[in-house]
Amino acid sequence: MQWNSVGEFFAMGGYAFYVWGSFGACVLLMFTEPFLARRRLSEVRKSLIRERLADELELQQKTQ
Amino acid sequence: MRQSIIQWFRFGSPQSFYPLAGRMIPWFWAAAAAFGIAGLWLSFFVAPTDAQQGEGYRIIFVHVPASWMSMFIYLVMAFWAGLGLALNTRVSGMMAQALAPTGALMAALSLWTGALWGKPMWGAWWVWDARLTSELILFFLYLGFMALQAAIDDPRRADKAGAILALVGVVNIPIIYFSVKWWNTLHQGSTINMNKAPSMAHTMLWGMLLMALCFWMYTIAVALVRVRAIILERERHTDWVKHAVE
Numbered sequence: 512m513q514w515n516s517v518g519e520f521f522a523m524g525g526y527a528f529y530v531w532g533s534f535g536a537c538v539l540l541m542f543t544e545p546f547l548a549r550r551r552l553s554e555v556r557k558s559l560i561r562e563r564l565a566d567e568l569e570l571q572q573k574t575q
Numbered sequence: 576m577r578q579s580i581i582q583w584f585r586f587g588s589p590q591s592f593y594p595l596a597g598r599m600i601p602w603f604w605a606a607a608a609a610f611g612i613a614g615l616w617l618s619f620f621v622a623p624t625d626a627q628q629g630e631g632y633r634i635i636f637v638h639v640p641a642s643w644m645s646m647f648i649y650l651v652m653a654f655w656a657g658l659g660l661a662l663n664t665r666v667s668g669m670m671a672q673a674l675a676p677t678g679a680l681m682a683a684l685s686l687w688t689g690a691l692w693g694k695p696m697w698g699a700w701w702v703w704d705a706r707l708t709s710e711l712i713l714f715f716l717y718l719g720f721m722a723l724q725a726a727i728d729d730p731r732r733a734d735k736a737g738a739i740l741a742l743v744g745v746v747n748i749p750i751i752y753f754s755v756k757w758w759n760t761l762h763q764g765s766t767i768n769m770n771k772a773p774s775m776a777h778t779m780l781w782g783m784l785l786m787a788l789c790f791w792m793y794t795i796a797v798a799l800v801r802v803r804a805i806i807l808e809r810e811r812h813t814d815w816v817k818h819a820v821e
Binding site: 537563 | 634677808
């Protein structure tokens with residue numbers, strides 16, 4: 512390992528802004544995208560469940 | 576033989592692909608995490624300092640995987656789009672649509688990390704060089720594909736129009752790949768050459784390959800999540816969807 516201290520690791524030999532800017536952007540986007548994709552899936556699921564409940568309710572009212 | 580072909584066509588139907596995708600997703604997330612942890616460990620703690628670029632070269636561990644994936648996802652997307660156009664299979668168009676945002680994300684990351692690497696090494700965030708320009712065009716192709724599909728209401732027609740755009744855009748991929756050979760560019764040559772042994776340290780190479788595998792597994796996982804959402808959105812008026820969601 513080439514780092515003597517934690518500070519040296521974060522300094523990245525003077526390239527801190529460039530190295531952490533690159534890795535940071537990847538981490539940020541690669542956590543945001545799955546979150547958005549999951550939200551899209553859960554939203555369509557929720558709306559399908561609401562639709563089915565509405566259908567069932569309608570059916571009940573008709574039979575009464 | 577015939578049985579196995581029928582099996583493949585069966586997974587071409589949204590109804591059987593939806594639960595299959597759901598079962599596969601956790602495995603791809605786990606693989607992405609495992610490769611990512613191993614890759615980051617090699618990238619930061621095992622790979623030595625570069626003789627010329629100091630610690631600045633470590634950007635390679637995300638720049639190269641993002642660039643590879645941006646090109647590879649485009650080929651896979653065009654493949655699915657073309658298959659949908661030729662065979663009219665329903666899941667194909669959905670797969671192409673699910674891959675496009677992730678491809679755009681990889682192209683954006685490639686451009687972003689490239690700019691952050693170019694500034695300290697070349698002294699410029701951006702140059703209108705063949706490699707960089709063709710990658711920017713790739714990013715716009717993804718955005719164009721997504722915009723075109725979003726603009727057409729009928730999903731089947733959107734798939735067809737998108738497929739044609741995706742297939743025409745494939746010509747850009749070899750241009751990006753060979754740009755460093757064909758033109759005199761500022762961008763360095765390819766990191767890994769098929770014809771000769773890699774010139775970089777083995778630990779650097781392994782770090783890069785593990786990160787690439789992480790990005791690959793990530794792409795599959797997130798595209799499968801998105802394709803499930805697309806399946807439900809498009810098939811919402813069918814009976815099976817009503818029973819698939821509990």
